[in-house]
Amino acid sequence: MAEKKLLLLSTGGTIASAVSDEGLVPKESGEDLLKRVSNLPYDIDVKDILQLDSSNIQPEEWRKIAEKIYEYRNDYDGIVLSHGTDTMAYTASMLSFMLQNIEIPVVLTGSQVPINVVLSDAPDNLRLAFAAAATCKPGIYLAFDRKIMLGCRSVKVRTINFDAFESVNIPPVARVTSDGIVFNKDVQIHKCNKKCVLNTKINPHVAMIKLFPGFDPYLLEAMVDNGCRGIVIEGYGLGGMNYIRRNIVGAIGKLIKKDIPVVASSQCLYERSDLTKYEVGRLALLEGAISARDMTSESAITKLMWALGQGMDVHEVAQFFDTDVVGEVTIEDEK
CATH class of the missing domain: 3.40.50.40 (Rossmann fold)
Known part of the structure; x- marks a missing residue:
């Protein structure tokens, strides 16, 4: 079986942050992130589109992210979006509406600790996100701490614990066990029965x-x-x-x-x-x-x-x- 061709779009966030005099600031590139995650069985390209703390990600950034995903969706089997955790659930929900009927899996992930820290959760979250992008049905997802969740059902519920996100009112789409990724058959994913049309028209007022x-x-x-x-x-x-x-x-x-x-x-x-x-x-x-x-x-x-x-x-x-x-x-x- 040919290896899956995936794309990493990086936007900054804690996962890409480094210590500065002003506190943690996003500095690592997507290539820097990828270098710290070895032996992935995929053909991965990397593109940096933003370098922001996610507290600064707003409607203008949502549009840019959606436009990039739409632009590259036909060139890859799946897309991973690295993102800060604070507003990641908002971005995942908005992308779900802006990119209805997306033809590939798009998986958001981040970390509670920067990737350059020894005990960071970032490498595991990235590995999970790439695996999800290679195996999930088309849709918008959030992958974190061994759980794959539907993007529009994800909520950040903890500030420092690695188990930072939960799938609210429906179970996670899948979990990681010793058997690998185990999908929940009770979670129904909307089928892509129409052509994906980019629609970034929103009213933030x-x-x-x-x-x-x-x-x-x-x-x-x-x-x-x-x-x-x-x-x-x-x-x-x-x-x-x-x-x-x-x-x-x-x-x-x-x-x-x-x-x-x-x-x-x-x-x-x-x-x-x-x-x-x-x-x-x-x-x-x-x-x-x-x-x-x-x-x-x-x-x-x-x-x-x-x-x-x-x-x-x-x-x-x-x-x-x-x-x-x-x-x-x-x-x-x-x-």
Whole structure:
């Protein structure tokens, strides 16, 4: 069997960082990373596209990354994207929407410790990412600490532990055991039944609010008055929002009437939001709030940006959130 031809796109991050007077700064190139991972059974090319701490990766960088993946996708069997961990889940989710129906596996990875440190987790994560890029079905993935996760379901949950990422509300696509990569047959990957079309049109003028007791609903209107075009609200429990004294529910109704979509998710990391169960959720639903169901916050905010970038109005956004586009949401949870 011919060896797989893979591409490493490097963007900086902790994995490529070195100590400086200002702290850890991305300095290593993609070739430097590859030199520290020996005996890989693949034909690997390397291209450096960014050299940034991922805290500085924003919509402009998302577009550039997506454009490069789209440009090179037909030349390789798979692509690995090295990336800082802090915003990697956001990038993975956004790439899932920008590159729907991608024909090859694209695997994001990084590390908690720079690759030039003796006990770094970077070499193992890179090996896993290359193996995933060579064996996974087409799609956007995140590989970390012996787990391969769907990109739009990945969340960073730890700051220093090597087990930094988890697959939320669905199991990992695969795990590494003594038998190698073992795929989970229960995780369904969207089939590539259409041609991949690059679509980087997004509207980043959105906000994500974590509700807390005493939050002033007038702040929502103030954000809209200053250019915000959509809001994700992380409500309590199943997505509940208060309406006594500080009427969040009423504020949502006003925003919906102004064609500002409001997506209701849960502050809880696991399981779904369900606006139908309690009065505080039903009232928000009646005002037009859009349920995020079991989506991650990273996926909800990037999906909202992408939807608004397509020029969708509030009703079209609601329909879009009622659709499982890339595996980001479980629709059948709500009947």
